[in-house]
Amino acid sequence: MRLADVVGHEGALERLQRAAAAERLASVYLLTGPPGIGKRLVADAFAACILCDAPVAGDACRVCAQCTCVAAGTHPDLRTVERDEERRDIRIEQVRELARWLALQPLMAQRKVAIIDAAHCLSEPAQNALLKTLEEPPPSAVLLLTAASAALLLPTVRSRCQTVRMDPLPPEAVVRVLTARGVAPEQAALLAAEAEGSPGRALALAGDEEARIRTAVLKALPELGTSDAAALSALAQELSRGPVDAALSTAAAWYRDVLETALTGDPPRRNPDAAAAVRVVADRSPPARTLRQLEVVCDTIDGLSRNANRVLALETMLLALRALERDDALDVRQGST
Numbered sequence: 001m002r003l004a005d006v007v008g009h010e011g012a013l014e015r016l017q018r019a020a021a022a023e024r025l026a027s028v029y030l031l032t033g034p035p036g037i038g039k040r041l042v043a044d045a046f047a048a049c050i051l052c053d054a055p056v057a058g059d060a061c062r063v064c065a066q067c068t069c070v071a072a073g074t075h076p077d078l079r080t081v082e083r084d085e086e087r088r089d090i091r092i093e094q095v096r097e098l099a100r101w102l103a104l105q106p107l108m109a110q111r112k113v114a115i116i117d118a119a120h121c122l123s124e125p126a127q128n129a130l131l132k133t134l135e136e137p138p139p140s141a142v143l144l145l146t147a148a149s150a151a152l153l154l155p156t157v158r159s160r161c162q163t164v165r166m167d168p169l170p171p172e173a174v175v176r177v178l179t180a181r182g183v184a185p186e187q188a189a190l191l192a193a194e195a196e197g198s199p200g201r202a203l204a205l206a207g208d209e210e211a212r213i214r215t216a217v218l219k220a221l222p223e224l225g226t227s228d229a230a231a232l233s234a235l236a237q238e239l240s241r242g243p244v245d246a247a248l249s250t251a252a253a254w255y256r257d258v259l260e261t262a263l264t265g266d267p268p269r270r271n272p273d274a275a276a277a278v279r280v281v282a283d284r285s286p287p288a289r290t291l292r293q294l295e296v297v298c299d300t301i302d303g304l305s306r307n308a309n310r311v312l313a314l315e316t317m318l319l320a321l322r323a324l325e326r327d328d329a330l331d332v333r334q335g336s337t
């Protein structure tokens with residue numbers, strides 16, 4: 001991946017390339033923006049550009065010894081720290097290990113580059129451990145952090161970073177990313193609308209399984225009010241076995257669409273293929289209720305990111321959504337059938 005291959009983010013790229021070309025690199029960059037918009041791709045490509053012996057037009061040359069090692073994933077002066085898959089946070093031991101490594105002289109390039117992906121997952125002790133490196137970075141070190149938002153980091157950490165804000169991409173750019181990966185243009189347009197500027201999210205929705213789950217969710221939500229508990233339980237089971245992220249992302253997009261259509265009268269932006277159903281539900285739903293339903297979905301996304309039981313969380317969510325649909329406040333509190 002080269003910076004030239006990144007779709008969109010022109011402002012952020014120009015800023016980074018200008019600093020690299022002028023050899024005025026900051027010690028710590030923090031790339032911020034919503035999940036899936038390409039922060040990690042930019043960090044990887046910028047790291048390659050920093051390590052390259054002979055950058056061409058502000059980008060890695062791809063042919064020097066450094067670039068060859070970066071491409072092979074074996075460059076001794078490049079390290080990436082990320083969250084272990086089964087854990088919620090990046091551990092303090094990972095940060096301490098990285099600090100020890102950064103303090104050593106580069107082995108092959110002029111600099112050492114460390115990427116901390118999803119730095120908002122650094123535990124508080126880990127952030128405090130990182131602080132020492134940020135306060136006195138080794139002269140050859142460049143750290144590239146990515147995070148959903150700078151506000152998710154301790155003020156002491158973020159004040160030491162040069163923040164580079166990255167925004168969601170325009171829909172046509174998301175379509176370009178999707179079609180380049182073989183998604184049919186018509187499907188790409190639909191997914192781009194739902195993914196709200198995040199190619200990563202759109203790609204996560206692009207698989208056959210994701211498409212099936214999306215269809216199931218878009219069919220179930222308008223009928224929630226008349227579904228019985230057994231049907232909801234079966235749906236929770238079905239969703240829990242598939243890509244849960246896609247199911248919840250579709251549900252959140254559905255309620256955002258319903259809310260917007262109710263308030264503005266405009267057709268839904270995220271699920272244009274479900275325009276008729278959105279309109280029917282928007283006409284009968286008070287916005288305050290839809291907002292609460294959206295909150296229920298967001299709480300479930302949050303709960304699952306904290307390792308809640310999938311089936312139970314989904315079933316509780318569907319029952320709460322149905323209770324709101326029936327305007328039955330008692331049901332919501334008790335989460336009962």
Ligand SMILES: [Zn+2]
Binds near residue numbers: 053055061066067
């Ligand atoms: Zn090179």
